[in-house]
Amino acid sequence: MTLSAQSLDAAPRPLRARLAARRVPLSILALSLLPWILPSEALAVNVLVYGLVAVGYNLLFGYTGLLSFGHAAFFGTGAYVTGIAIGRFDAPLFAALAFGVAAGGALAFVIGLLSIRTRGIYFSMVTLALSQLVYYIALQASSWTGGENGLRGFTVSELNLFGWTVDFLDPVEKYYVIMAFTAAALWFVSRILNSPFGSVIEAIRENETRARACGYDVERTKLISFTLSGLICALAGTLFALHLAIVPLDILHYHTSGMIVMMTLLGGAGSFFGPFVGAFAFLLMEDVVSLWTPHWQIVVGSVFILFVLFLPKGIWGTLMAWRAGR
Amino acid sequence: MNNDKKTEDGGDEMMSSKQGNSGTSRRDVLAGLSAGTALLAMPWVARAQGETIRIGFPTPLTGPFAAEAKDQVKSAELAVKLVNDKGGIAGRKVELLVRDDKLNAGEAATRTLELIEKDKVHAIVGALSSAVQLAVNEVTRARGVIYVSISQSDTINEVKDFSRFTFHEALNPHMTTAAVAKHTFKQGTKVAYLVADYAYGHEMLRGFKRAEAALGATGVGEILHPFGAADYSTFMPRLRSMRPDILCICNFGRDQANAIKQAVDFGMKQQMQIVVPVLLHNQRLAIGPEAFEGVIGGANYYWGLEESIPSARAFNDAFRAANGGAVPTDYGAYGFTGVYSLLLAMEKAGGTDTDKVIAALEELQYDIAKGPQHYRKCDHQSVQSVLVLESKKKADMGGEADFFRVVATEPASESILRSCSELGLPA
């Protein structure tokens, strides 16, 4: 019996590894089907946007192990800056998006710098407090943000993308444009996670002291992770602003931060596609239950509690673990 | 409704069974054939009659104004029912699609998009909070959908948010403050203000200050409080030190309820008259007659109007009949007048053609619950009467819902609105 090189090469890689290697194209495929699965395109775009926020948040929470309760600040800042750039300064679309993302990232850098020095529960509390400050500042700066009334007046009805004219008011065209941006962001996140940096943040999550002992600059890594997470959440915010053509003040409130946490957990923190599953499940649940009863919050809250107790890996995480266990 | 009864086309199947079965008579076959044909033809017949007219109705069924939202839904459904009972509009039935906006502007925008894109509504009526109304407005104006807003706000009248597709059925702070001030401020009256620090609070203050100047009253101080504050004790000493004749509390909903209750706890009512821009039925219910006693405020509607206004009586009676004897509330009435005025315009326009309906709305003169109303052309604001109410003390209440006494009714007139040019709009 000879060991031929050919037979070794022919040994199939396990299915899970092959899927994981192609997670970006598979995710994009799944996302392109969303408008046909969900009852409305508007809901589908919401799933995209909130899914992206959750992906950004997951980078910090699921992969680096830091429970921030203030990510609404970056989501909201991206939205507001883009809205203001388009509405007040007539900025072209891509510039407005870039400003929004940059602003969110910058804010994340500052808040990260301030909060990384704290640990555990205190970290969560600091992020909560600082993001509430952002909320109150936005409330007070009403000549810029519209205050309680929200930001309006920057509706984008038409896009010119590389020669194509996209009717942004058409729900399907809008969906695929936003999906294009989401896909790009997903690819970016996947690259981060696959890089050595991605391994270091997971090491920090597992055992911070040990990572430090191995010589990694834990504080710097956390800060980079925080900033990257903020950048992605800000991008989601810019897309949100484009989608709804308004920026509501509650986008900055800690209830939104809490919603992001819930979605990430529901879907599966620490998994790549989990956050989208979480956003999908959460928004669909909310939408469907609202049709039967105004008391949808008790259903969503109870489901969340059950997940924390019994399915802490979330829907996708549990699914992945189950498949691996076989 | 999909009538896939293709297998029941009578045809061969029935014929063959007839041959082997003496129980199936020729009459049955004919009956079956005609029934089958009729069922098949129904979709076509229905289409020929005209598809249903769908009106979207976003309202905050979840959250602190759930009670008001439910009142609005009941009243809106009443309006739809009255129109459908008369045969609908040009033979078409009207359907109300109620959606929960959760008092959240982002949610409202999503629901509005769904209503327009998925449910293909012909128009939208609704919204309670100003932020929600502006969000709905932003979505509808970009897509050319008619929107009748029933949220009390000055902002919707201004040029920045104006849309020729949007009509504002509700009162705005300018109107209510002018009416209330007219019947409470006198020459030389000293007025102190406690104001919620957000857009609506500022609008109320602005309206009162204008009226104050016009009537010769004097402002002795203003305190802004954080929106949503639960405790007002820290403002009371300062307010008292201003020694006002009138304490004007410019906030809304629970803020107003708390502020009034605590002002009374601090004994302020002994020394000054408490005045609010809008006196709310549900907040009075939540706090009780003692604290609210003697407070004066404005309103768009009070069921007690039925004593003097026939359309109010008609509305109340219809509402009572449909709701087990209950009377409509102030906010509830908006649900009725918003939807009904729209349906009247659609009737005049003969259908749902947007331009025709807009033209009909602009020309509409209607009296459906509180006296004559019409929409002003430049800003599409509903010109209507403003009530000035005083909360009764318990001993004076004639029945369970007899909360208020009508102090005065400001008649409907364009003079109580801000001028078109002030709003930045062409006349």
Place this chain on the structure above:
Amino acid sequence: MDAELVAMQLFSGVALGAILIMVALGLSIIFGMLGVVNFAHGALFMVGAYAGLWVASLTGSFWWGLLVAPVAIGLFGMAIERVLIRPLYRRSVDDPLLLTFGLGYVLVEAVRILFGSDGIPFPTPPELAGVADLGIGFFPIYRLFVVGVVAAVLILVWLCLEKTRFGLIVRAGARDPLIMRVLGVDIARVWLLVFGLGVGLTALGGVLAAPMRNVNPEMGSLVLAEAFVVTVIGGMGSLVGAVVAGLLVGVAISMTALFAPEMATIVMFALMALVLLVRPQGLFGKPGRA
């Protein structure tokens, strides 16, 4: 701006602090002893108010509500700890936080289902109605009563923690739960009682607050934020810290009301952020928890 007004303002600040202390104390004890951040604390404050309302309407007396509601809700809190939170101790420190976050939503909605979304009137008990002339100004008698009750409860809690065996165990358990187990103490039972105590305190705060504010399902959410601020500033787990910070925040809010009242909430959160950054364990907390 006369001296009388300033004095009055200071006094109202202290009175405002009383309710803050009540709620923050419960939150602080629970975190200090169990390491659990109870995001349902505001909702439990609200549940306490409703419980007080319900008992008062059944018995016709506010005093029964004041006595029974905190105990009942404290027991309810113990049930929550036993069933929902205990399974999570072995897991990550974040999980109880997340669970109580979801629990907050469930409690608020449950109250809406049971009692409706509207506010319900809760009149001030007639024995305590009216205003007292304090010389520097008028102040509602009921608020003076609240200050008195809070002071009494604080003394009781302090005595319990410092002078009783149970208190000794609780304080030791906060330092080192493992050694306590080794010494044969059933730490699980201690935690159960401490959680119940913390919840009972916030429920008491709710009943006390009910006649002053509108009883409605949302009344807990602002209180939660305020309680977090006070607990963080005072130091998680410190009774003295909760008292000092409560008074500090109450007075800060009150004094900003003189100059820039709309900034009151911003000032609170700014203070909280500042303390967390400069001295994360708070004024009186133990370092090492950070």
